[in-house]
Amino acid sequence: MGTENELMSELSRAGTNLPRHIAIIMDGNGRWAKKRFLPRIVGHQEGVKSVRMAVETAGKLGIQYLSLYAFSTENWSRPKDEVNGLMTLLRDYLRREVKKLKKNNVRLSAVGRTHELPAESEKELRKAIAETRDCGGLNLVLALNYSGKTEILDAVNKALEQVTAGPLSESKFKSFFYLPELPDVDLLIRTSGEMRISNFMLWQCAYSEIYVTPRFWPEFRKIDFLRAIQEYTKRERRYGGV
Numbered sequence: 696m697g698t699e700n701e702l703m704s705e706l707s708r709a710g711t712n713l714p715r716h717i718a719i720i721m722d723g724n725g726r727w728a729k730k731r732f733l734p735r736i737v738g739h740q741e742g743v744k745s746v747r748m749a750v751e752t753a754g755k756l757g758i759q760y761l762s763l764y765a766f767s768t769e770n771w772s773r774p775k776d777e778v779n780g781l782m783t784l785l786r787d788y789l790r791r792e793v794k795k796l797k798k799n800n801v802r803l804s805a806v807g808r809t810h811e812l813p814a815e816s817e818k819e820l821r822k823a824i825a826e827t828r829d830c831g832g833l834n835l836v837l838a839l840n841y842s843g844k845t846e847i848l849d850a851v852n853k854a855l856e857q858v859t860a861g862p863l864s865e866s867k868f869k870s871f872f873y874l875p876e877l878p879d880v881d882l883l884i885r886t887s888g889e890m891r892i893s894n895f896m897l898w899q900c901a902y903s904e905i906y907v908t909p910r911f912w913p914e915f916r917k918i919d920f921l922r923a924i925q926e927y928t929k930r931e932r933r934y935g936g937v
């Protein structure tokens with residue numbers, strides 16, 4: 696298994712065996728808080744520390760894309776206080792960290808119906824995306840007001856508006872996605888032990904390697920992230936072949 700430093704140097708040498716695109720379903724914030732008799736929002740606040748860790752680690756390893764499922768279209772059904780708390784957390788994160796993202800050469804983008812986010816959060820998101828536009832290191836993709844089914848549906852509707860004659864190829868269809876250049880997900884990590892995809896990047900996860908850890912997101916540390924990537928490097932990917 697190895698220590699954090701050993702894993703870091705092993706993976707730094709893994710080159711093309713590393714996943715190009717890692718996506719994370721950051722689950723278990725609420726349960727982490729409940730176990731400690733704390734309000735759920737404290738779990739989300741602690742979760743931001745794991746976000747920082749994942750961004751820093753992926754950047755150091757030279758991973759090209761890191762997608763984080765931060766808010767699903769289904770999350771609006773949570774209590775109003777929690778939704779507001781999450782939106783404030785997002786806004787503050789973007790406001791506070793944009794300089795650091797830029798310094799670390801991280802280019803921010805987003806997937807989802809982001810135009811439906813509260814005005815202040817959307818404004819901060821647009822600003823951070825614009826400010827990091829020229830960064831050439833890690834691509835950090837935040838999934839916000841995101842649903843995989845909706846992404847496909849939105850793409851179908853755009854195609855219906857713009858394409859006059861079929862049939863559509865896979866690559867032409869992908870050009871209608873929120874971020875057409877986003878490659879398929881190589882490694883999908885889910886914390887908190889749930890064995891579900893939960894409507895996340897359904898198209899892009901068609902052949903992803905899935906890694907589920909029992910750890911709740913706020914307690915997901917660098918060593919856990921490195922172990923997930925190490926396991927990926929040992930998997931044999933066959934894409935339906937033999």
Ligand code: FPP
Nearest residue numbers: 721722723724725726739742743765785788
């Ligand atoms: C799932 O845990 C987590 C979320 C719905 C939100 C994730 C948000 C963050 C980590 C913080 C903000 C993000 C950024 C990028 C600044 P859950 O609440 O469903 O946990 P539970 O299943 O234990 O209730």
